[in-house]
Amino acid sequence: FFRLYLFRSRSMVSALRLALVATLCLSASAIPKDGARFDHWTGQRRIQAIPRDFVLDSDGKAYLKKGDGVLEPYGHSQKPSAHKKFVPLGTALRAKIPRSVPIVDDLAGPLRGLPEHKFRTLGKPGGGGTGGKVTDKTPPTIEGLDPSGGTLGSTSDFYATVNDDGGLRSVKFVYQKAGFSAQSFDAYNAGSGLFILTITGLTDGSWTWWVQAQDRSRNTATSSKVSFIVDVGGGGGGGGSGSCDTKTANSGWSCGGAVQNATGRIYFEMPYGAGWGGFVCSGTVATESTSGRSIIITAAHCVYDDAAKKFARNVIFIPDQDSTTGAGTDLNCGNDPMGCWATSLGVVDKNWADRSFPNNVAWDYAYYVVSDTGAHAGTAVTSDALDVTAGSLPVAFTSPSTNSLAHALGYSYSEDPNFMYSVDSLTSMNSANWWLANSKLSGGSSGGPWVQPMDTSSGSGPIVSVNSWGYSSSPGMAGPKLSGTSASCLFSKAQTNAFISAPDGFEGIVVDPSTC
Numbered sequence: 001f002f003r004l005y006l007f008r009s010r011s012m013v014s015a016l017r018l019a020l021v022a023t024l025c026l027s028a029s030a031i032p033k034d035g036a037r038f039d040h041w042t043g044q045r046r047i048q049a050i051p052r053d054f055v056l057d058s059d060g061k062a063y064l065k066k067g068d069g070v071l072e073p074y075g076h077s078q079k080p081s082a083h084k085k086f087v088p089l090g091t092a093l094r095a096k097i098p099r100s101v102p103i104v105d106d107l108a109g110p111l112r113g114l115p116e117h118k119f120r121t122l123g124k125p126g127g128g129g130t131g132g133k134v135t136d137k138t139p140p141t142i143e144g145l146d147p148s149g150g151t152l153g154s155t156s157d158f159y160a161t162v163n164d165d166g167g168l169r170s171v172k173f174v175y176q177k178a179g180f181s182a183q184s185f186d187a188y189n190a191g192s193g194l195f196i197l198t199i200t201g202l203t204d205g206s207w208t209w210w211v212q213a214q215d216r217s218r219n220t221a222t223s224s225k226v227s228f229i230v231d232v233g234g235g236g237g238g239g240g241s242g243s244c245d246t247k248t249a250n251s252g253w254s255c256g257g258a259v260q261n262a263t264g265r266i267y268f269e270m271p272y273g274a275g276w277g278g279f280v281c282s283g284t285v286a287t288e289s290t291s292g293r294s295i296i297i298t299a300a301h302c303v304y305d306d307a308a309k310k311f312a313r314n315v316i317f318i319p320d321q322d323s324t325t326g327a328g329t330d331l332n333c334g335n336d337p338m339g340c341w342a343t344s345l346g347v348v349d350k351n352w353a354d355r356s357f358p359n360n361v362a363w364d365y366a367y368y369v370v371s372d373t374g375a376h377a378g379t380a381v382t383s384d385a386l387d388v389t390a391g392s393l394p395v396a397f398t399s400p401s402t403n404s405l406a407h408a409l410g411y412s413y414s415e416d417p418n419f420m421y422s423v424d425s426l427t428s429m430n431s432a433n434w435w436l437a438n439s440k441l442s443g444g445s446s447g448g449p450w451v452q453p454m455d456t457s458s459g460s461g462p463i464v465s466v467n468s469w470g471y472s473s474s475p476g477m478a479g480p481k482l483s484g485t486s487a488s489c490l491f492s493k494a495q496t497n498a499f500i501s502a503p504d505g506f507e508g509i510v511v512d513p514s515t516c
Helices: 002-008 010-024 034-040 043-048 258-262 350-354 386-390 487-496
Strands: 054-056 062-065 071-073 141-146 156-163 168-177 183-186 188-191 194-200 205-215 220-222 226-230 248-252 263-272 275-286 293-298 313-319 340-342 345-349 366-371 405-411 419-428 433-436 449-451 463-466 477-480 508-511
Touching: 141 205, 141 220, 156 168, 156 205, 168 194, 258 263, 258 275, 263 405, 275 313, 275 386, 275 405, 293 386, 293 463, 293 487, 313 366, 313 386, 345 350, 345 487, 350 508, 366 487, 405 433, 463 477, 487 508
Parallel strands: 345 508
Antiparallel strands: 054 062, 062 071, 141 156, 156 194, 168 183, 168 205, 188 194, 205 220, 205 226, 248 419, 263 275, 263 313, 275 293, 293 366, 313 340, 345 366, 405 419, 405 449, 419 433, 433 477, 449 463
């Protein structure tokens, strides 16, 4: 009933929101009741907060995944179908691998005793396998082997794209260490031609891997062999070797620097069930020259609930929570290296607010504004100004370099309190989004920065996007394009709009890009 009322009264709510912003604007020194806000976030509330993550079913319907795994319709009333797969959005998504396969150096023949799984064929509608006379003489196509070389750790993910018009019978990934027998394993069909396998137990030395595929007409294809080195001590691509500048899907950030200081975890509440519920995201202090305030860039879905049409409430920001002296999430801002800050208002695009996920992903960028006075709590610092104490990163509103490495970073809920990152080649997905194909950052990293280029010696570089969403059928992270959009206009509004005091759900401004 509540959501139906909001839908039928959207114009009234919009008018009320604008009226509140117009009548409740205060001077630049005015701030929310921050002491009460910090008191609100008791240890129990912070522990119960969940990632602000959505899921999409195979029909493109959106659901909010609760902490106990139950799926609630998001922006509609259709119950989820039991047979459909659901995985979090707002994060990069880990494909479900049926098993990890250990490699054994001295194995003379095939591995034995490992569970087999049914291979799922994938073909175009009407393709192959009809029982008639076989006329298909075209073998499968194999491309996109990743990793394509370099140094790996003991556990690594392998990817390849394999397609055949008539459908596939099998796809195997083959591995061989120099001086030992080759071993092959069925790869997992993640959909859309992507096949994945996680290999554990790789040992130091020189290796090769390749792909063998067979279609339904028993035509076979074999890819070129790819050479790589395994250095277990160095960690390779799987575990944070300390260099922080090689491709990795999901590793702990070990290079410190400006990006670790300026990026933090965001706690907030949004409408949830019959009341309000706690969520977590990530955000980064952005470089700007306005006095009296600091600006945090994050994802719009971490600022404004596009289904309930409400801004987040009780928002606090904890920079560099990775360096906490506590065990992780707790109620104590005094054990975080710089303490905590309360935000004053959020800024989102009208296109995000008026539409509902996933029809508004092009505008999944937003800002929180923090007062330089009275907003800090916890650990004593030399300045209450967030950007002075935590530092900042510049935001680039120009196009980044495609097919060049980009770093995506954030505070994953499952890795509390660790600061995580992934590195991959940045590509253009469509007019709305950039894409990191192999990122596996998990829930809670939403809103964290994409930096390109990253100077890993200082942890610095321009922010070119933020963690936004992913597909259910494969790894990858999408980020909204900041160039040629309203992102720059919103940033200007965040720097100039007066602080406001408003009821819960209205602590922010919705910017009409036509006014920019």
